[in-house]
Amino acid sequence: xxxxxxxxxxxxxxxxxxxxxxxxxxxxxxxxxxxxxxxxxxxxxxxxxxxxxxxxxxxxxxxxxxxxxxxxxxxxxxxxxxxxxxxxxxxxxxxxxxxxxxxxxxxxxxxxxxxxxxxxxxxxxxxxxxxxxxxxxxxxxxxxxxxxxxxxxxxxxxxxxxxxxxxxxxxxxxxxxxxxxxxxxxxxxxxxxxxxxxxxxxxxxxxxxxxxxxxxxxxxxxxxxxxxxxxxxxxxxxxxxxxxxxxxxxxxxxxxxxxxxxxxxxxxxxxxxxxxxxxxxxxxxxxxxxxxxxxxxxxxxxxxxxxxxxxxxxxxxxxxxxxxxxxxxxxxxxxxxxxxxxxxxxxxxxxxxxxxxxxxxxxxxxxxxxxxxxxxxxxxxxxxxxxxxxxxxxxxxxxxxxxxxxxxxxxxxxxxxxxxxxxxxxxxxxxxxxxxxxxxxxxxxxxx
Amino acid sequence: xxxxxxxxxxxxxxxxxxxxxxxxxxxxxxxxxxxxxxxxxxxxxxxxxxxxxxxxxxxxxxxxxxxxxxxxxxxxxxxxxxxxxxxxxxxxxxxxxxxxxxxxxxxxxxxxxxxxxxxxxxxxxxxxxxxxxxxxxxxxxxxxxxxxxxxxxxxxxxxxxxxxxxxxxxxxxxxxx
Numbered sequence: 001x002x003x004x005x006x007x008x009x010x011x012x013x014x015x016x017x018x019x020x021x022x023x024x025x026x027x028x029x030x031x032x033x034x035x036x037x038x039x040x041x042x043x044x045x046x047x048x049x050x051x052x053x054x055x056x057x058x059x060x061x062x063x064x065x066x067x068x069x070x071x072x073x074x075x076x077x078x079x080x081x082x083x084x085x086x087x088x089x090x091x092x093x094x095x096x097x098x099x100x101x102x103x104x105x106x107x108x109x110x111x112x113x114x115x116x117x118x119x120x121x122x123x124x125x126x127x128x129x130x131x132x133x134x135x136x137x138x139x140x141x142x143x144x145x146x147x148x149x150x151x152x153x154x155x156x157x158x159x160x161x162x163x164x165x166x167x168x169x170x171x172x173x174x175x176x177x178x179x180x181x182x183x184x185x186x187x188x189x190x191x192x193x194x195x196x197x198x199x200x201x202x203x204x205x206x207x208x209x210x211x212x213x214x215x216x217x218x219x220x221x222x223x224x225x226x227x228x229x230x231x232x233x234x235x236x237x238x239x240x241x242x243x244x245x246x247x248x249x250x251x252x253x254x255x256x257x258x259x260x261x262x263x264x265x266x267x268x269x270x271x272x273x274x275x276x277x278x279x280x281x282x283x284x285x286x287x288x289x290x291x292x293x294x295x296x297x298x299x300x301x302x303x304x305x306x307x308x309x310x311x312x313x314x315x316x317x318x319x320x321x322x323x324x325x326x327x328x329x330x331x332x333x334x335x336x337x338x339x340x341x342x343x344x345x346x347x348x349x350x351x352x353x354x355x356x357x358x359x360x361x362x363x364x365x366x367x368x369x370x371x372x373x374x375x376x377x378x379x380x381x382x383x384x385x386x387x388x389x390x391x392x393x394x395x396x397x398x399x400x401x402x403x404x405x406x407x408x409x410x411x412x413x414x415x416x417x418x419x420x421x422x423x424x425x426x427x428x429x430x431x432x433x434x435x436x437x438x439x440x441x442x443x444x445x446x447x448x
Numbered sequence: 449x450x451x452x453x454x455x456x457x458x459x460x461x462x463x464x465x466x467x468x469x470x471x472x473x474x475x476x477x478x479x480x481x482x483x484x485x486x487x488x489x490x491x492x493x494x495x496x497x498x499x500x501x502x503x504x505x506x507x508x509x510x511x512x513x514x515x516x517x518x519x520x521x522x523x524x525x526x527x528x529x530x531x532x533x534x535x536x537x538x539x540x541x542x543x544x545x546x547x548x549x550x551x552x553x554x555x556x557x558x559x560x561x562x563x564x565x566x567x568x569x570x571x572x573x574x575x576x577x578x579x580x581x582x583x584x585x586x587x588x589x590x591x592x593x594x595x596x597x598x599x600x601x602x603x604x605x606x607x608x609x610x611x612x613x614x615x616x617x618x619x620x621x622x623x624x625x
Binding site for chain 2: 009010011012013014015016018019023024026027028030031032064065066067069070071073074076077078080081082084085088123163164166167170197200201204205206207208209210211212213243246247248249251
């Protein structure tokens, strides 16, 4: 049998002669490994997945650098870092004033200012814009997208300021993730996907900051759930939760578990959702983010009720009513009243349930909260169907007319409500139809 | 003791570094980051901690996890650059020309022989790249890959090609090396 090495093709020889010694050494390390990662070009991937370190891998054998050499490097790095740290602390002080100044202009002018004035190319200003965008997501979707667009613009310009490029890539990635989130809330789902894709690419060139990665994964998970890509969503959530746990960030771990639980509930995995919500409640730091803790309790009660565990839902409600009622946000209090109505309907206290649902419904209407108004109307109609109160159901259907004419719900939700109205008119309403309408409306909410 | 509060001062930060120094050295040693690049890797990691200070609750756990991931990314990036170099070199060697020289014809024949041993997917990708000179984005469009994943797939195929070439002596040590 001929020795293949004696017939080395010309290509192999020429290619070898063109590559540097370093490159060839590196290739030898990669391709002399017995098997495994290098076979598919995934050096270190297996170690990365479970957080373990590579043991004495042949791919990194050769002249080894001792730990004492690394110690010397650590000693050299430290003094420069302290200087940079103080410089950044000063920048942070100016961010509030810059934010106010920038937002005092129309959006087009803001962009011009960022492009033309170095003052606005500031890391803390970029972060402040991103934080503001999160609030804007609940208030004004267009504003949220605008704020994130400004943050992206600043982050792109930060590349010219001398800040180390992996750090800048991290902030650029974060800006694109927030932009993706704002676009998702604005229902521009294709653009949201693209923004998240860009964020993922930038993170690959970033510092490796695990918390940045976990934040990105959590936001991406919500986006995937909005597009009904639940498997992908849950995979991102689980990776994010592993990172938070590994970094000892138990509050954020609990926060992400809660988000995962809500989406599991939406995907019909109610029992798993309940289990995770219980766990999240043991992890969330109430002092750090009271609203999150309230949301976790309310979601737990809601899922218990959905699962038919009415008594337990009722007990949780009783136990936490005082705390939940102490929220200073009027809309949260209305949601609590709505939840009370649902739980009491479940436990058979129909009069109290009706009272709570009617109260919540009226208040949502007054506040112009169209989605909530439509949803409580459905819950109330379920109660009336069970009681055979056809006239009241027709009345509820009639009162939905302004909702179907408003532009606040998307076509899919309006179509479901119109179907409900027609069925009510014809006295052909059923519990199944109401459940389908609720399901269509909930889908809209998860898309937000 | 609240770690971030304690470490907020320079003294606190230095104390944190003293505590964690052996672990950091150990991580760099295990991943064998070349000394010329280890300084960059460390600076990136510490600067990140400064910039994101307000969010990091447990700096020690964060530093260990992030430095480890940074080392993984370092090698991933080096590998990616290496593949780019090999890819560009092959492209230069077999670049299309109206009248290929005898040398170029031989190189193309060798390349085709190695490529023909690969899986159909890799054959298609590498022929598009080296015979037709298509860019990754064009290959993605032709074969229906997402732009984001074509690079990964192409690198896997290039790795398969390098293995083919390695089997016939590409990576042998030269006698005067």
